[in-house]
Amino acid sequence: MLKNKAKLAGPAGAFRACLPLFQAFGDTGRQDIILLLAEVEAMNVNQIADRLTLARPTISHHLKTLLTAGIVTLEHRGTENLYSLTIDEAVALLKSLIVAVETSCG
Amino acid sequence: MLKNKAKLAGPAGAFRACLPLFQAFGDTGRQDIILLLAEVEAMNVNQIADRLTLARPTISHHLKTLLTAGIVTLEHRGTENLYSLTIDEAVALLKSLIVAVETSCG
DNA sequence: TCGATACGTCTAAACGCATAGACCAATTAC
DNA sequence: GTAATTGGTCTATGCGTTTAGACGTATCGA
Numbered sequence: 577m578l579k580n581k582a583k584l585a586g587p588a589g590a591f592r593a594c595l596p597l598f599q600a601f602g603d604t605g606r607q608d609i610i611l612l613l614a615e616v617e618a619m620n621v622n623q624i625a626d627r628l629t630l631a632r633p634t635i636s637h638h639l640k641t642l643l644t645a646g647i648v649t650l651e652h653r654g655t656e657n658l659y660s661l662t663i664d665e666a667v668a669l670l671k672s673l674i675v676a677v678e679t680s681c682g
Numbered sequence: 683m684l685k686n687k688a689k690l691a692g693p694a695g696a697f698r699a700c701l702p703l704f705q706a707f708g709d710t711g712r713q714d715i716i717l718l719l720a721e722v723e724a725m726n727v728n729q730i731a732d733r734l735t736l737a738r739p740t741i742s743h744h745l746k747t748l749l750t751a752g753i754v755t756l757e758h759r760g761t762e763n764l765y766s767l768t769i770d771e772a773v774a775l776l777k778s779l780i781v782a783v784e785t786s787c788g
Numbered sequence: 789t790c791g792a793t794a795c796g797t798c799t800a801a802a803c804g805c806a807t808a809g810a811c812c813a814a815t816t817a818c
Numbered sequence: 819g820t821a822a823t824t825g826g827t828c829t830a831t832g833c834g835t836t837t838a839g840a841c842g843t844a845t846c847g848a
Binding site: 586587588591592594595598599601602604607610611614661663667670671673674677678680681 | 693694697698700701704705707708710713716717720767769773776777779780783784786787
Binding site for chain 2: 835836837838839840844845846
């Protein structure tokens with residue numbers, strides 16, 4: 577039985593695991609998209625574009641980044657692509673990071 | 683008396699407050715510096731440079747970023763600048779973000 | 789005073805990223 | 819089939835960032 581698994585992995589693994597997350601969250605445009613999706617069940621690209629000052633290709637680009645980071649999920653329905661927020665995994669990663677930091681710097 | 687202050691501020695404030703944090707954490711070079719400083723009490727710039735593959739001006743530049751974000755603190759002693767990790771505030775910001783996300787997306 | 793140590797800054801190059809116009813593919817309605 | 823809606827991609831541009839060489843400054847010992 578392993579004791580103190582977080583300490584074995586150390587904070588290095590936790591920081592590296594959160595790297596895509598930090599890069600995805602480190603832009604106001606992507607943050608705005610996340611905040612929009614937090615208000616509703618799902619949204620298509622044009623609905624997002626109507627609420628922001630960014631052009632649709634820009635939003636499409638950011639959504640791709642968020643999709644890769646696992647922060648949003650995509651459901652194709654007819655001609656529209658419905659995006660919805662799935663931030664649970666990201667929150668779990670952040671929690672692991674906090675635990676790792678507090679056990680090795682506290 | 684205000685009840686549920688986090689909910690009033692909403693996740694938008696929390697995300698924006700963490701923006702400098704995300705940008706500071708979103709680089710492997712700065713993460714490496716943080717991980718080094720997590721191991722010891724304090725380090726000067728050359729000690730950090732000796733442990734990494736980055737040039738000293740680059741490290742000095744990253745330290746400035748980390749200093750601005752409040753992630754490290756600087757103590758001038760003689761000719762050397764001792765940097766030490768002060769990540770408590772960052773962790774507190776991340777915790778606030780998690781709370782804000784979980785109350786508005788859970 | 790002179791040399792050595794420590795480090796920030798100036799400068800520039802290379803790279804990546806954010807942004808959006810133009811174009812094209814897929815789907816639906818008529 | 820044609821037109822309209824939806825949205826991804828291609829492309830290009832402008833800007834920020836990462837990187838480091840060169841230089842200047844401050845401190846300390848001899």
